[in-house]
Amino acid sequence: MKSFKAKLYIEDNLATIEFDVTMKGEYDEDYTPGWEFGMICHESEKKELSQTLVLSIYNEDDMKMVGEIFQTDNHGVLHMLITGTTMEPETHQEEMVQEENIAKAKEISLQFLDLWLKGKKCIKYNFIYNYAEPTHPPLPLKHIRKGNYWEVYIKKPGETEFVYHDRYMEEDDSESMVEMKDVYEQIKHDKLSETYPDGKPARYVPTERDEDGTLKPKEN
Numbered sequence: 001m002k003s004f005k006a007k008l009y010i011e012d013n014l015a016t017i018e019f020d021v022t023m024k025g026e027y028d029e030d031y032t033p034g035w036e037f038g039m040i041c042h043e044s045e046k047k048e049l050s051q052t053l054v055l056s057i058y059n060e061d062d063m064k065m066v067g068e069i070f071q072t073d074n075h076g077v078l079h080m081l082i083t084g085t086t087m088e089p090e091t092h093q094e095e096m097v098q099e100e101n102i103a104k105a106k107e108i109s110l111q112f113l114d115l116w117l118k119g120k121k122c123i124k125y126n127f128i129y130n131y132a133e134p135t136h137p138p139l140p141l142k143h144i145r146k147g148n149y150w151e152v153y154i155k156k157p158g159e160t161e162f163v164y165h166d167r168y169m170e171e172d173d174s175e176s177m178v179e180m181k182d183v184y185e186q187i188k189h190d191k192l193s194e195t196y197p198d199g200k201p202a203r204y205v206p207t208e209r210d211e212d213g214t215l216k217p218k219e220n
Contacts (some may be wrong), residue, residue, distance in 0.1 A: 001023075001059075001062065002020060002021065002030060002033045002034065002061065002150075003021075004019050004020060004021045004035075004058075004059065004066060005019070005020045005059045005066050005067075005068075006018065006019050006020075006035065006056060006059065006066050006068070006081040007020075007070045007080075008056075008067050008068065008069050008108075008109075008112060009067060009070040009072055009078055009108070009112075010072060010111055010112060010115065011034070011072060011076070011122065011217070012122075013115065013120060014115060014120050014121060014122040014144065015112045015113070015115035015116040015120060015121050015122070016070065016121075016123070017057065017067075017122070017123050017124070018120040018123075018124040018125075018126070018157070019033055019035075019123070019124065019125050019126065020124065020126045020128055021033055021125060021127050021128065022128050022130065023129050024126060024129055024140065024210070025129070026129075026132045026133060026134035026135075027132075027134075030128040031125065031127065031138055032125075033060060034059065034060035034061055034062060034069075035057050035058065036057070036058060036061060036091070037055065037056070037057060037180070037183060038055075038056050038057060038058040038065060038109050038139070039053045039054065039055060039056060039186065039187065039192070039197035040053070040054050040065060040068075041057045041192060042054065043100050045194065049130075050188055051190055051191075052102050052103065052106055053106065053109075053124065053186055053187045053190050053192065054069060054102060054105045054106050054109050054110060054187070055069065055089040055105075055113065055174060055183070055187060055189075056068070058065065063205055063217045064217070064219070065207070068080055069105040069108050069109060069112075071104060071108060073154065076089065081102075081104055081105045081108070083100040084204055087134035088100060094109050094200070100205065101116040106167075106187060106190075110184065110187060111186050113180060113183065113184040114182060114204060117177065117180055117181060117184065119145050119147070119172070120145065121144070121145040122143065122144050122145070123142070123143045124140070124142045124143075125140065125141040125142075126140050127140070138155070139154045139155055139157075140155040140162075141152075141153070141154060141155075142155075142162045146167075147170075148169055148170065148171050149167045149168065149170070150167060150168055150169075150170055151164065151167045152165045152168070153165055154165045158173075159199070175198075178197045179196065179197055182196070182197045187191065188214075192204070205217050
């Protein structure tokens with residue numbers, strides 16, 4: 001099982017996902033995490049705000065939500081909008097900030113999905129070793145969508161900028177595009193669909209928070 005976290009944000013007019021992938025040691029050659037888009041449903045005690053849907057990413061191995069929406073300021077600095085993977089607010093002021101953050105996260109979710117559906121995509125990979133780092137660890141990667149191709153950029157040791165490395169062809173999955181349009185509509189209207197676009201029953205995963213505040217599937 002591959003452990004990872006993900007940031008979702010908009011950078012250079014690209015819907016960007018940045019993965020921090022925890023490697024299992026110097027012999028681990030599995031660099032790609034198993035992930036899918038998901039939605040977090042935030043319930044509110046206020047009647048006018050019964051629920052708000054926010055985009056996230058989950059780990060296919062354990063169904064944990066590991067994606068967090070980030071906001072980019074005017075200087076290009078990322079700021080986490082505390083929404084789905086931290087503990088519940090304890091004070092009224094914290095609750096107000098939480099509600100503002102969730103509303104902003106929804107707004108960014110829709111902007112993100114709009115860009116993603118237009119093919120304006122970027123996926124970054126950072127590789128983390130807690131022990132037994134290989135002599136030549138994998139370089140940070142950035143994949144940018146250009147038409148039917150993904151352009152691959154790498155960040156060389158000691159450098160701060162990515163440089164072009166290679167490209168590969170991958171056509172858009174029409175079924176996936178339909179699903180993403182459906183996700184967009186659900187988030188836009190804050191209404192979870194009971195079925196997937198193909199008519200199959202939608203899957204809902206009841207969650208609870210672990211000791212770190214991370215959302216995980218609720219144990220029976």
